[in-house]
Amino acid sequence: MQGYTLVADVANPNCTGPDTVAPTLAGLITQGRGCLGVDLALYKDAEGNQYNLALFTMKDQGDIAHLMTLLGSHPDAYEVAVQIPPKDSGLRQLPADSGLVQGFVAYGHGMLVGMAQWSDGRTADLDKLAKQLSPLTEAVINTVPA
Numbered sequence: 001m002q003g004y005t006l007v008a009d010v011a012n013p014n015c016t017g018p019d020t021v022a023p024t025l026a027g028l029i030t031q032g033r034g035c036l037g038v039d040l041a042l043y044k045d046a047e048g049n050q051y052n053l054a055l056f057t058m059k060d061q062g063d064i065a066h067l068m069t070l071l072g073s074h075p076d077a078y079e080v081a082v083q084i085p086p087k088d089s090g091l092r093q094l095p096a097d098s099g100l101v102q103g104f105v106a107y108g109h110g111m112l113v114g115m116a117q118w119s120d121g122r123t124a125d126l127d128k129l130a131k132q133l134s135p136l137t138e139a140v141i142n143t144v145p146a
Contacts, residue, residue: 036109071113
């Protein structure tokens with residue numbers, strides 16, 4: 001992804017673990033047909049802004065529309081855990097009250113939750129930050145097979 005550097009990634013077969021998602025999203029996933037796994041990735045840009053991505057591979061594409069509707073109707077309810085940057089990443093762990101934006105995209109069996117934070121944790125200019133998140137989430141979702 002041009003302009004973004006992958007800092008860390010991990011695949012997890014458990015989509016509903018407490019270190020991955022909040023209880024509401026975990027419940028929604030288990031109420032549906034379930035999830036095959038989640039791929040978590042942390043990216044940074046040249047300014048050190050942080051981009052967390054969680055790509056859920058759902059068993060049933062029909063569950064995605066329901067999940068996206070519920071998640072999108074509560075844009076300030078953050079249901080996916082923010083990843084802690086590795087010590088050698090050059091990124092700092094931001095405080096819990098740092099500004100955060102999120103976006104949701106889906107394709108095929110994939111549902112991607114993207115979140116972004118300014119490198120200094122500020123809570124201003126969040127619309128600009130959301131615009132910086134969009135190209136990354138679009139590029140990643142375009143790699144998901146139909």
